[in-house]
Amino acid sequence: MFDVVSNYFTNDWQALILVSVVCACLTTGVLSPIVVSSRLAFFSDAVAHSTLAGVALGLLLSLDNPLTLMVGVAIVVALIIASLRQVTTLGLDTLLGVAMAGSLAAGLLMYHAAEKGYAGLHNYLFGQVALLGPTDMWALVACAVVAVVVGARWGNRFFLLAVSRPLAQARGVPVARYEFLLIVLLGLVVSLSVRAVGLLLVNALLIVPAATSRNLARSVRGMFWGSVGVALFSGLCGLFVGDYLLLPPAPAIVVVAVLLFIVSQALRPLLGHHVAEA
């Protein structure tokens, strides 16, 4: 096991994977409390599914690296959902269901047209850290920096919005602008993390860390640091243990995070956390 871990610090290619995973987990760990508190879980899932359309479009256009297109398509889909939300009377869950199915189906059609089949599709569905290159790593580093800066600068506003939209509005928070910012940020983060974690699993990293820390925290501070801790621990533990047991890293990372969630759920009653029924 020690050798497995030390390789990540000595081998350049493995170090690249380590940095990428740590950055993806740091990003999702920082944003998770905001996503969960703002009830954007399904939203980020829909955005994740739309990244396949970006990948397929890139393949159709014979681009070497579809990263820019993935990010572009994800942000466009996110903005379409956000604007539809303003004009439609449908529930957000319905709207997201349509967007998720629509963008996934369109992505699959384009992928099939480009590759004459579904070969290699699993790399995007389940993630493949082995395929990560320096561009991916630097994109994830940049993503982590952006997430930390946005969280530090506007975190209070996002939490005020999460507590109550009308209250934030009445306090002079330009609500629409902040929602727009959060949506673009989510589109960016999700699409950049897809290659490492897979579009089916990236959402887990945005939801499970804060879901876990919420179970035990009694303050925003506790929830935030708990979420960052759970995300980083899951990332490192999943990567190392997965490697040691010859398991794919992305599902291993998610399984570790979900196990931590189950533990937190079990510990919750022991801590005597009573929350008034709404």
Added chain:
Amino acid sequence: MATEPLLKCEHVTVSAGGRKLVEDVSLALPRGQLVALIGPNGAGKTTLLRAILKLIKYDGRIEINGRIGYVPQRLQYDRTLPMTVLEFMALTLQKRPVAFGVAGRVKARVQELLESVGAARLARSMIGGLSGGELQRVMLASALQDQPELLLLDEPAAGVDIEGEATFTELILHQVREHNTTVVLVSHDLSVVSDITDQVVCLNRTLKCVGSAKDLLTAETIAEVFGGHKAVYGHHHH
């Protein structure tokens, strides 16, 4: 000009989906008054408040010569969110993210605000565990942070026990008398109107009447505003 009104509405109309929710409301409120804005459910009271807060589009003119504080009606929020009252209030008092901790000066300010509404012991409580009355005090403390000259309270009696309500009224009265704040209490319940109210504004889409509680609370006015439904008038006495 010393007699300049604090709030002046001129021909304010709010429409939504082709319907006029509030129509042609003109109103002027001086400083240091306790005003009751009453009318039945769906009369456009909250809509008028939202127009005053510039949260929705309206036709006409609204002029406010001072800072506004606002306590929303029955705040809907996620009660499972782990957030302390201190953190909640610090969200709008400090730039540093509350996830990195609350600054010492902000802690002192929050404590001072909570003390002013008789809720000093709530700083460490989680917002999800507050009772209706406690939440209302916290929201009031939060609304007082900018020392508002106009304080809008939407249905403050909702979800508060009678005992709590009495002391909440005392707190509001203190604001009016000591800080020269104009407090607008919005209610569908006439029982909020009493001898402590300086002015009563009756709204049912259009402005039905404005005046002192004593002059206005006649059977005719009530019938006009509430459409003859007198049950709400039951426990009022003047």
